[in-house]
Amino acid sequence: MESSDSVRVAVNIRPLITTELLNGCTDCITVVPGEPQVQIGTHSFTYDYVYGGEGTPSSSIYDDCAAPLVDALFDGYNATVLAYGQTGSGKTYTMGTDYNGEEGNGGIIPKVMETIFTRVEEMKNSTEFLIRVSFIEIFKEEVFDLLDTKPTALGRRQIQIRETGSGGITLSGVTETQVWTKEEMASNLARGSLSRATGSTNMNSQSSRSHAIFTISMEQKKIASCLSGVNNDISDDILCAKLHLVDLAGSERAKRTGANGLQLKEGININKGLLALGNVISALGDEKKRKEGGHVPYRDSKLTRLLQRLSASTKG
Numbered sequence: 381m382e383s384s385d386s387v388r389v390a391v392n393i394r395p396l397i398t399t400e401l402l403n404g405c406t407d408c409i410t411v412v413p414g415e416p417q418v419q420i421g422t423h424s425f426t427y428d429y430v431y432g433g434e435g436t437p438s439s440s441i442y443d444d445c446a447a448p449l450v451d452a453l454f455d456g457y458n459a460t461v462l463a464y465g466q467t468g469s470g471k472t473y474t475m476g477t478d479y480n481g482e483e484g485n486g487g488i489i490p491k492v493m494e495t496i497f498t499r500v501e502e503m504k505n506s507t508e509f510l511i512r513v514s515f516i517e518i519f520k521e522e523v524f525d526l527l528d529t530k531p532t533a534l535g536r537r538q539i540q541i542r543e544t545g546s547g548g549i550t551l552s553g554v555t556e557t558q559v560w561t562k563e564e565m566a567s568n569l570a571r572g573s574l575s576r577a578t579g580s581t582n583m584n585s586q587s588s589r590s591h592a593i594f595t596i597s598m599e600q601k602k603i604a605s606c607l608s609g610v611n612n613d614i615s616d617d618i619l620c621a622k623l624h625l626v627d628l629a630g631s632e633r634a635k636r637t638g639a640n641g642l643q644l645k646e647g648i649n650i651n652k653g654l655l656a657l658g659n660v661i662s663a664l665g666d667e668k669k670r671k672e673g674g675h676v677p678y679r680d681s682k683l684t685r686l687l688q689r690l691s692a693s694t695k696g
């Protein structure tokens with residue numbers, strides 16, 4: 381992938397849901413035929429891909445956007461998929477974060493899991509794999525471990541972000557569960573999703589109020605007997621990489637969601653994190669700034685501090 385391609389943006393247009401149809405809502409987005417471009421009123425927006433509506437069928441999202449990242453994971457590259465959008469726009473649906481093991485969920489995460497374990501099975505005679513998952517959420521600028529099975533009497537344990545001597549970022553004490561099958565991975569996803577902070581807003585009865593990061597870590601080691609004589613010296617090499625699947629909290633306008641009191645405060649924190657994320661992506665996307673080693677404001681929120689760990693890591 382060219383470095384200019386390292387961030388790709390796809391939009392998935394969902395159909396109107398029942399409550400919207402009952403309220404007499406109508407579609408307001410048109411897709412420009414044959415172009416990855418949408419029009420809302422007089423404004424046009426261009427992306428790398430447009431799905432749903434009259435665009436490419438949503439079923440192609442995985443193949444176009446996520447499958448290359450799973451390939452990259454096997455090649456030792458880190459990657460991140462972020463779902464961004466306002467409350468109720470379909471982030472959880474598109475990512476499949478609420479996958480409960482039932483077939484037919486078309487989300488990205490279930491397909492990622494399926495592909496990983498199919499490939500692991502195909503490569504099992506030549507490669508040993510160590511696959512682990514972690515699942516955290518950032519709620520009101522605090523990090524929680526969604527796979528923690530032993531919350532304290534005072535409630536959920538907060539996870540501290542620590543900086544290592546070499547400038548890296550670690551999450552101290554976060555649960556990393558080893559998994560051997562797709563089903564085990566799915567059950568960790570389901571368990572973590574149940575612990576996720578949700579609340580009801582006017583715009584979505586099951587609104588996610590936190591940023592959720594599901595991380596798949598993969599270590600690969602070639603089985604010695606499968607290495608050709610010349611390459612025997614690399615038999616101890618371990619290829620490590622991580623794939624982060626992020627379901628962001630809804631970007632929202634307080635007036636439309638009807639949030640007040642605590643929920644309004646949550647919304648303010650959510651928007652702060654998203655604003656900081658937007659600023660980081662803009663800084664990373666500015667090629668001139670990047671080449672000059674310009675400042676990237678990672679420290680402005682927990683979300684961006686954690687993502688710094690992801691973008692700073694290189695090929696394992």
Ligand SMILES: Nc1ncnc2c1ncn2[C@@H]1O[C@H](COP(=O)(O)OP(=O)(O)OP(=O)(O)O)[C@@H](O)[C@H]1O
Pocket residue numbers: 393394395397432438465466467468469470471472473474584586587588589628629630631
């Ligand atoms: N592509 C789609 N096709 C059909 N229904 C969809 C689609 N996308 C989302 N929906 C439905 O729309 C509703 C809202 O979707 P979802 O919960 O995924 O939104 P969200 O962006 O994750 O919201 P929040 O930020 O509040 O968590 C759900 O009932 C979901 O089933």
